[in-house]
Amino acid sequence: MALTGIGILKMLPKTNCGECGVPTCLAFAMKVAAGQVDIGACPHVSDEVKEKVGEASAPPIRPITLGSGDNIFEMGGETCLYRHEKRFEHQTGIAVLVRTDMDEDNIAGRLQRFNDLRYDRVGLELKADLIAVNDSTGDEGAFTSLVERVRNECPDAAIILMSDQAGCLAAGARVCGDHKPLLYCATKENSETMAEIAREAGCSLAVKGETLGEAAEISEQLQKAGLKDLVLDTGARTVRAAFEDQVAIRRASTKHKYKALGFPTISFTCEMTRDPLLETMIASVLVAKYAGIIVLSDLQGDTLFPLLLERLNIFTDPQRPMVVEEDIYPINGPDENSPVLITCNFSLTYFIVSGEVEGSKVPSWLLIKDTEGLSVLTAWAAGKFSADLIGVFVKKSNIEDRIKHRNLIIPGYLASIKGELEEELPDWKIQIGPREASHIPPFLRDWQAESN
Numbered sequence: 001m002a003l004t005g006i007g008i009l010k011m012l013p014k015t016n017c018g019e020c021g022v023p024t025c026l027a028f029a030m031k032v033a034a035g036q037v038d039i040g041a042c043p044h045v046s047d048e049v050k051e052k053v054g055e056a057s058a059p060p061i062r063p064i065t066l067g068s069g070d071n072i073f074e075m076g077g078e079t080c081l082y083r084h085e086k087r088f089e090h091q092t093g094i095a096v097l098v099r100t101d102m103d104e105d106n107i108a109g110r111l112q113r114f115n116d117l118r119y120d121r122v123g124l125e126l127k128a129d130l131i132a133v134n135d136s137t138g139d140e141g142a143f144t145s146l147v148e149r150v151r152n153e154c155p156d157a158a159i160i161l162m163s164d165q166a167g168c169l170a171a172g173a174r175v176c177g178d179h180k181p182l183l184y185c186a187t188k189e190n191s192e193t194m195a196e197i198a199r200e201a202g203c204s205l206a207v208k209g210e211t212l213g214e215a216a217e218i219s220e221q222l223q224k225a226g227l228k229d230l231v232l233d234t235g236a237r238t239v240r241a242a243f244e245d246q247v248a249i250r251r252a253s254t255k256h257k258y259k260a261l262g263f264p265t266i267s268f269t270c271e272m273t274r275d276p277l278l279e280t281m282i283a284s285v286l287v288a289k290y291a292g293i294i295v296l297s298d299l300q301g302d303t304l305f306p307l308l309l310e311r312l313n314i315f316t317d318p319q320r321p322m323v324v325e326e327d328i329y330p331i332n333g334p335d336e337n338s339p340v341l342i343t344c345n346f347s348l349t350y351f352i353v354s355g356e357v358e359g360s361k362v363p364s365w366l367l368i369k370d371t372e373g374l375s376v377l378t379a380w381a382a383g384k385f386s387a388d389l390i391g392v393f394v395k396k397s398n399i400e401d402r403i404k405h406r407n408l409i410i411p412g413y414l415a416s417i418k419g420e421l422e423e424e425l426p427d428w429k430i431q432i433g434p435r436e437a438s439h440i441p442p443f444l445r446d447w448q449a450e451s452n
């Protein structure tokens with residue numbers, strides 16, 4: 001059961017020394033209880049207390065890490081049923097399947113698409129995360145050489161090794177070395193053998209039951225045997241069963257602290273249908289409802305991109321707007337005669353506006369004012385994008401040292417503050433820009449033509 005702040009305070013020295021970076025032990029205890037700091041930040045607590053508090057404050061779904069170095073894939077660590085309660089910690093991993101019985105074109109195409117299908121969006125790279133290598137022929141040599149090929153050709157992919165042959169999984173894990181793969185899978189029949197391989201290789205192990213109940217049973221046995229890093233497959237291969245199992249697992253672990261199901265999940269949409277569009281629809285349901293990893297039969301841009309966007313929307317922290325830094329951003333190589341635009345630091349606004357400025361080919365300066373991630377009108381309504389604040393920002397930004405003119409283009413939606421802004425910046429001429437970002441290119445081209 002989770003400890004309260006007062007429960008944690010009882011275990012602290014209560015000297016209020018502040019060495020943890022928090023002024024009092026009570027404030028520190030409250031932060032630990034809220035999951036905002038680690039108990040280890042207090043240098044004066046014993047290992048026993050660290051272990052006790054660490055266990056009590058561990059998330060109900062165990063965090064699992066695959067891969068190595070900069071190329072890790074993290075899953076689990078979830079604490080809530082609904083995103084608005086706090087946030088979802090780790091986004092659903094998108095995997096593509098390759099099998100040893102596939103022909104060369106199929107394998108090469110999938111690996112190529114894994115590397116090629118990457119999209120920049122609001123400063124993030126959206127892409128698939130994992131490759132599931134399936135030993136469909138029982139040939140250890142073919143399996144290990146395919147694993148080796150995946151490691152070489154797709155170095156940033158986390159790997160799922162799939163085989164019912166213990167020897168093949170062990171050999172595949174050796175090929176992966178310290179780039180820790182997920183081993184798939186332990187069943188009722190082979191769980192002891194697979195547990196031994198996972199323990200020796202230091203890898204996470206997927207558990208597959210024929211039903212949700214059987215997956216829980218195997219999970220309990222493996223935990224008793226000392227395995228901690230598990231991933232659950234309930235055997236569901238229809239969208240309805242998969243959906244129900246995902247919800248049951250999340251509810252049982254987060255609401256009822258049922259430890260047998262306190263692990264992230266893996267779903268095989270590649271085994272649910274042969275229709276690529278239907279598969280994407282099923283995957284979109286499971287992205288929304290708790291899947292830790294989804295294994296797709298293939299990757300195609302027209303279906304992967306919307307799936308990645310859905311994932312981005314669901315796994316963005318609702319309490320923390322995505323922002324870019326307050327700064328001067330030069331676009332298209334501006335000089336002292338280039339126009340100066342200003343907008344807010346909501347990252348979506350920044351990327352749309354900067355994209356349109358870039359597309360205009362007009363060298364420009366883009367001033368980004370910190371509005372705490374609020375969009376233009378919301379920030380203005382909240383008093384974070386007002387004339388006085390913009391005035392102070394423009395003066396301290398030193399943009400005046402980089403340009404000869406004194407023209408500032410403000411967003412069309414801020415037309416009402418033009419007069420106030422002219423009072424704040426008496427040396428500047430305030431120009432009202434377009435309301436819509438898509439109108440920026442012709443606006444800038446006209447601006448350029450008029451100033452020449």
Ligand code: SF4
Pocket residue numbers: 012013014015016017018019020021022023024025028041042043044
């Ligand atoms: S370092 Fe430890 S003892 Fe000192 S204030 Fe923080 S919690 Fe209290």
